Amino acid sequence: xxxxxxELIRPYRSVSIIGMCKNAGKTTVLNRIIREVAxxxxxxxxxxxxxxxxxxxxxxxxxxxxxxxxxxxxVATASELILHHCDVTREILETTGVxxxxxxxxxxxxRSDGSIQLAGxxxxxxxxxxxxxxxxxxxxxxxIDGALSxxxxxxxxxxxxxxxxxxxxxxxxxxVVVEDTAHVCRVLTLPELEEGETAGQLRELDEEFRGTLxxxxxxxxxxxxxxxxxxxxxxxxxAGTKTVFFGGAMSDGLMKPLLMSSxxxxxxxxxxxxxxxxxxKRENYDKIAIRGIDLRVMESVNxxxxxxxxxxxxxxxxxxxxxxxxxxxRVDIPVINVEDNAx
Amino acid sequence: xxxxxxxxxxxxxFQYVLDALQPNSPYGEEAIRxxxxxxxxxxxxxxxxxxxxxxxxxxxxxxxNDLNRMLRVFMCxxxxxxxxxxxxxxxxxxxxxxxxxxxxxxxxxxxxxxEAVQTAMHLEGVTLExxxxxxxxxxxxxxxxxxxxxxxxxxxxxxxxRKEKKxxxxxxxxxxxxPEREEAQAKRVRVxxxxxxxxxxxxxELSESLRPLIPAMLHNMQTIxxxxxxxxxxxxAKKYGGVMPEIxxxxxxxxxxxxxxxxxxxxxRGKHFTPVSIxxxxxxxxxxxxxxxxxxxxxxxxxxxxxxxxCGFFPFAGRASVPLFDGMHIISEDLESIDRxxxxxxxxxxxxxxxxxNMSEGFAxxxxxxxxxxxxxxxxxAIVQAVTSWLDTKNAVTVLATHYDxxxxxxxxxxxxxxxxxxxxEALRNEIANSxxxxxxxxxxxxxxxxxxxxxxxxxxxxxxxxxCRLLGMREDILAMxxxxxxxx
Numbered sequence: 001x002x003x004x005x006x007e008l009i010r011p012y013r014s015v016s017i018i019g020m021c022k023n024a025g026k027t028t029v030l031n032r033i034i035r036e037v038a039x040x041x042x043x044x045x046x047x048x049x050x051x052x053x054x055x056x057x058x059x060x061x062x063x064x065x066x067x068x069x070x071x072x073x074x075v076a077t078a079s080e081l082i083l084h085h086c087d088v089t090r091e092i093l094e095t096t097g098v099x100x101x102x103x104x105x106x107x108x109x110x111r112s113d114g115s116i117q118l119a120g121x122x123x124x125x126x127x128x129x130x131x132x133x134x135x136x137x138x139x140x141x142x143x144i145d146g147a148l149s150x151x152x153x154x155x156x157x158x159x160x161x162x163x164x165x166x167x168x169x170x171x172x173x174x175x176v177v178v179e180d181t182a183h184v185c186r187v188l189t190l191p192e193l194e195e196g197e198t199a200g201q202l203r204e205l206d207e208e209f210r211g212t213l214x215x216x217x218x219x220x221x222x223x224x225x226x227x228x229x230x231x232x233x234x235x236x237x238x239a240g241t242k243t244v245f246f247g248g249a250m251s252d253g254l255m256k257p258l259l260m261s262s263x264x265x266x267x268x269x270x271x272x273x274x275x276x277x278x279x280x281k282r283e284n285y286d287k288i289a290i291r292g293i294d295l296r297v298m299e300s301v302n303x304x305x306x307x308x309x310x311x312x313x314x315x316x317x318x319x320x321x322x323x324x325x326x327x328x329x330r331v332d333i334p335v336i337n338v339e340d341n342a343x
Numbered sequence: 344x345x346x347x348x349x350x351x352x353x354x355x356x357f358q359y360v361l362d363a364l365q366p367n368s369p370y371g372e373e374a375i376r377x378x379x380x381x382x383x384x385x386x387x388x389x390x391x392x393x394x395x396x397x398x399x400x401x402x403x404x405x406x407x408n409d410l411n412r413m414l415r416v417f418m419c420x421x422x423x424x425x426x427x428x429x430x431x432x433x434x435x436x437x438x439x440x441x442x443x444x445x446x447x448x449x450x451x452x453x454x455x456x457x458e459a460v461q462t463a464m465h466l467e468g469v470t471l472e473x474x475x476x477x478x479x480x481x482x483x484x485x486x487x488x489x490x491x492x493x494x495x496x497x498x499x500x501x502x503x504x505r506k507e508k509k510x511x512x513x514x515x516x517x518x519x520x521x522p523e524r525e526e527a528q529a530k531r532v533r534v535x536x537x538x539x540x541x542x543x544x545x546x547x548e549l550s551e552s553l554r555p556l557i558p559a560m561l562h563n564m565q566t567i568x569x570x571x572x573x574x575x576x577x578x579x580a581k582k583y584g585g586v587m588p589e590i591x592x593x594x595x596x597x598x599x600x601x602x603x604x605x606x607x608x609x610x611x612r613g614k615h616f617t618p619v620s621i622x623x624x625x626x627x628x629x630x631x632x633x634x635x636x637x638x639x640x641x642x643x644x645x646x647x648x649x650x651x652x653x654c655g656f657f658p659f660a661g662r663a664s665v666p667l668f669d670g671m672h673i674i675s676e677d678l679e680s681i682d683r684x685x686x687x688x689x690x691x692x693x694x695x696x697x698x699x700x701n702m703s704e705g706f707a708x709x710x711x712x713x714x715x716x717x718x719x720x721x722x723x724x725a726i727v728q729a730v731t732s733w734l735d736t737k738n739a740v741t742v743l744a745t746h747y748d749x750x751x752x753x754x755x756x757x758x759x760x761x762x763x764x765x766x767x768x769e770a771l772r773n774e775i776a777n778s779x780x781x782x783x784x785x786x787x788x789x790x791x792x793x794x795x796x797x798x799x800x801x802x803x804x805x806x807x808x809x810x811x812c813r814l815l816g817m818r819e820d821i822l823a824m825x826x827x828x829x830x831x832x
Contacts, residue, residue, distance in 0.1 A: 091490050
């Protein structure tokens with residue numbers, strides 16, 4: 001028997017939900033979890049990165065389901081949305097001083113069921129502090145309505161588990177939906193750099209460091225600005241390089257010439273801070289493995305499920321069983337249909 | 344009016360003192376931002392504040408714990424002054440009501456500590472108004488919890504609406520789809536609108552009942568600000584050695600003053616600030632001394648401590664007597680803005696004209712640092728001589744630093760930087776000659792006495808410049824010619 005979504009997230013105290021695109025079914029998933037978890041008598045706390053929960057999708061104009069919370073739920077959202085766009089009976093618990101275009105983020109407790117709209121903090125540090133505030137008010141499970149473009153916020157230092165939502169709205173070709181989603185899953189679940197001297201030295205590094213570090217036989221050597229990695233690897237200073245750490249983004253422009261070069265890359269480890277730093281087209285990403293490079297992250301994402309929505313906001317739909325089967329064939333984690341009642 | 348520019352406050356080290364204050368509450372922060380020098384007519388308020396600084400310094404030890412607890416109540420709090428002011432004319436929303444309630448709870452929390460502190464310190468004019476009635480309005484069920492909820496107990500109608508809403512929500516929980524659910528859902532939208540409307544009416548009522556208590560709430564914010572700032576002023580007075588100033592009619596006496604910004608900077612380099620003493624009367628006082636001699640430091644220190652006294656701080660001095668000025672003006676070449684497209688000399692003259700034009704506005708303190716130094720020495724000296732004579736007769740205390748000749752005798756008093764006066768120049772010369780590397784300037788700076796002494800009668804030119812030339816090993820033949828020139832003047 002396949003586990004349900006709420007069973008999958010049960011071990012965790014915080015979960016982020018991200019979508020491959022708009023209308024991928026994120027809100028449906030949130031609503032399902034809210035209903036199931038609240039049914040168990042647990043207190044859920046909700047917030048988002050940026051704004052979500054609008055009545056209408058701002059891009060496609062399709063009607064989106066609102067987030068409907070149960071009595072007792074904790075919510076952190078912008079004051080304007082609380083005052084004008086929530087119909088729960090509210091108890092105001094705390095003002096956070098975190099500002100958004102729609103006013104400061106305020107924490108409330110729902111004293112009735114009802115709909116809410118979310119607009120939470122957009123900075124990792126603020127989100128972590130909000131998590132602490134939620135816990136002081138008794139939250140058992142913190143759920144963050146996330147965004148694929150903000151993968152950093154899925155890092156395990158922010159949320160313990162992540163759910164990825166995909167569906168027909170992503171692309172009209174089912175092959176593209178399945179392959180791109182599988183690619184995102186692979187990037188999100190890249191293994192962490194193994195513990196050891198290199199990992200230890202990287203943890204000491206300033207978070208703002210954007211350069212490239214080569215871990216040579218003589219220790220770390222920073223690639224001089226203006227020098228390409230393929231040329232740098234030929235320098236005597238780079239002798240015996242085992243691991244290369246990229247402080248900035250791993251982009252196609254940076255990686256393509258390297259992967260096409262004759263540089264001896266086989267057996268090397270390439271590391272980035274987290275998967276948000278990997279901005280590669282699938283073809284270049286695949287070449288990394290072909291060249292025998294071991295790609296690692298400092299902080300991985302704990303992806304626990306992929307949900308699929310066979311219905312597109314653009315008016316067509318896939319066969320739900322076909323989508324489920326093909327998706328499941330391409331990823332190792334459980335795939336769940338959002339519209340399935342057994343969710 | 345004392346209205347110094349930010350650059351001037353920064354230059355004399357006043358901003359440094361403000362930045363050293365570490366208020367606990369947002370109200371204390373606000374008070375520092377809005378800090379203004381007192382005018383002569385506000386003397387009673389200034390004295391009250393100064394007395395309170397004194398009382399905090401004396402009584403702090405007796406109630407340290409209560410004082411800390413009291414101040415900690417408002418740490419990380421939000422300043423809700425604008426919300427309270429808004430309440431006078433408009434209904435507050437629920438987030439604002441929450442903030443008011445939390446503030447009122449904080450007042451209740453600080454009350455016992457405040458009373459203990461007052462028993463020990465007897466601060467003058469610092470009181471806490473009773474706002475428990477306002478808290479009663481926002482917490483009718485006496486939960487005394489810092490969250491806010493428009494309680495059912497405010498109106499039977501609200502209670503009925505919420506009961507109906509709850510019943511519909513129960514239907515929606517039970518029935519997942521179909522006409523029964525859709526009916527409940529549609530009905531709930533209407534009932535939620537009724538709830539919103541009734542809550543709005545109640546918020547209006549609550550805001551109205553809070554209205555008579557607004558003055559008390561604003562008064563308490565003022566009290567918190569006042570306490571916070573006074574405690575911080577006392578802390579700085581202890582840290583840097585401040586003294587209760589005597590407020591005089593016109594005489595300025597400042598003994599052994601320091602300037603924290605410069606003192607801290609020197610401390611970092613392992614050096615010490617030489618305290619400055621001066622007494623000033625109505626009229627012009629001239630400070631002379633060689634370049635390198637610390638005239639500017641003396642001027643900044645005088646200006647800083649006079650301004651501090653006007654703002655209710657203890658001047659950082661061994662003894663301080665300060666009158667209250669109607670105006671305070673600093674004219675210094677490096678502070679005259681080049682952005683007006685004038686040369687620095689032109690800027691100084693324009694600035695001086697403004698000050699001279701406003702001499703009728705009352706008793707002023709005027710400070711001129713090396714006035715007209717940017718022009719040729721003959722003309723510069725003539726200008727400074729005239730300006731000194733003119734200012735000497737005005738309703739102002741003026742201090743001029745200059746290295747021009749024949750200015751000092753035109754003022755009422757003359758101070759000179761002690762400089763190398765009491766030093767064994769020969770011994771220092773040997774020390775410099777025997778040390779390695781380029782340390783001459785450094786050694787002279789270390790032996791230079793930056794203190795001031797009062798010159799009672801006409802004196803010979805101090806010759807510190809000649810001594811510096813000698814110490815730094817200028818050629819003997821040139822030195823001989825310099826000495827010869829001195830004799831022939």
